[in-house]
Amino acid sequence: MKEVIVVMGISGAGKSTVGKALANRMGMPFLDADDFHPRENVMKMSSGQPLDDDDRWPWLAAIVEHILQSHRPCFVLGCSALKESYRLYLAQRLKLHLVYLEITAEEAHRRLKRRKGHFMPATLVQSQLDALEIPSSAFRLSATLNITKSVDLLAEHFSTLQ
Incomplete structure (x- = not known):
């Protein structure tokens, strides 16, 4: 079975930044889930409309299939x-x-307002917080990090993978 470290959280939490650094440190490929959104999803979010389950299920399926098809x-x-x-x-x-990146709504807004060239507007932070279900004890959580934790510590945590 393919092993995947999912760096998760709301938009602006640092998923791409932390994920790329972790992948680089561990010599593993990084995938950005945003790259798997169909054009319709990107257009919807760009116009300030949040995604719903009907938008997200095919997107998640595309991610899984890509991973499963990879060598x-x-x-x-x-x-x-x-x-x-x-x-x-x-x-x-x-x-x-799972690595859950915690971030306040205020910090996510600040980061998204500064970010250039991305389809996700800061106005959708609240919709992401509304949809967010913090990982429960029913699901094995490998790490919860606030946005100031070191990527080196995280890579050390996962050093047995590969």
Whole structure:
């Protein structure tokens, strides 16, 4: 079964930044879940409309299929994975290790307002917080980090993968 470290959280939490650094440190490929959104999802979010489950299920399926079709055994995936049902879906086909990035709404707004060239507007932070189900004890959580934690510590935590 493919092993995937999912760096999860709301938009602006640092999933891509932390995920890329972790993947680089561990010599694993990084996948950005945003790259798997169909054009319709990107257009919807760009116009300030939040995604719903009907938008997210095909997107998650595309991510899983890409991973399963790859010859690589391990990945780091930057993915919001906002709901427990999404994480459970991923875990049915992949061996997941979750890293939840905590961030305040204020900090997420600040970061998204500064970010250039991305489709996700700061106005959707609240909709992401509304959809977010913090990983529960029912799901094995490998790490919860606030945004100031070191990537080196995280890589050390996962040093047995590969």
